[in-house]
Amino acid sequence: MTKKIAILYASVDGQTLKISNTLGSQLQKSHHSVDLFPVGAFDGDVKAYDLFVIGASIRYGVHDKRIIDFINTQKTQLDSVKTAFFSVNLVARKPEKNAPDTNPYVIKFFKTIDWNPTLVTVFAGKLDYKKYPFFDRIMIQFIMWMTKGPTNKNAEIEYTDWKKVEEFGEQLNGL
Incomplete structure (x- = not known):
């Protein structure tokens, strides 16, 4: 079944963008329609998508504030569709910190926002x-x-x- 998918990302040095592009290409090969947006450029309707993916990198221990603001502003819409979140950080280079439930930045992130995406992961940067x-x-x-x-x-x-x-x-x- 073809899905309409959005990938919204915040990338400081380009690795989150590279990961987002890789995911987008992979999903397009599965015949899905994929729209890629840098944070701040999305002005559409979250509910127009079957799946909304958000990716964010870490700088100085925090995810991009614009991602947090987007999630807080769009929470109702995000809760009405399937969603995924991925974090990109260097701490995840350590095997004991490369999962959502062991990565301190992802744990801290979800303690500070009221959002429960369908799927969460973390990648080393x-x-x-x-x-x-x-x-x-x-x-x-x-x-x-x-x-x-x-x-x-x-x-x-x-x-x-x-x-x-x-x-x-x-x-x-x-x-």
Whole structure:
């Protein structure tokens, strides 16, 4: 059955967009109609979609405020359709923190909002120090040092498990 699917995303460094594009392509191959929106660009009706997917990255321990505002503003509409949420963060590079019920950012996120999507997952992001502005690089290096991650200023490591992204796409396809 062909579905109309929206993917709304907030991406700081591009990895959440890359994941959103991958999911969109996968769903289109299953003959679904997919609309991709950066946060702030969606001005349609959530209820016009069979499935509404929201993806957000973490920066300094929080998801993009615009995603939170969107969810709070559109809660009634989101509750009337099937929904999914995915978080992209570097903490998820650790096996013990790569599930919705073990990832501290996802746990904190759902404690601060009143929304229960149909499906939730978390993906590890990408670390690319050369891409970050000076202040962000220093802060992320400090956070990585505290969490025993790589701190080499030339490090570029994609932690995203693309098989897990594909499996999430299959789950979305089945909703």
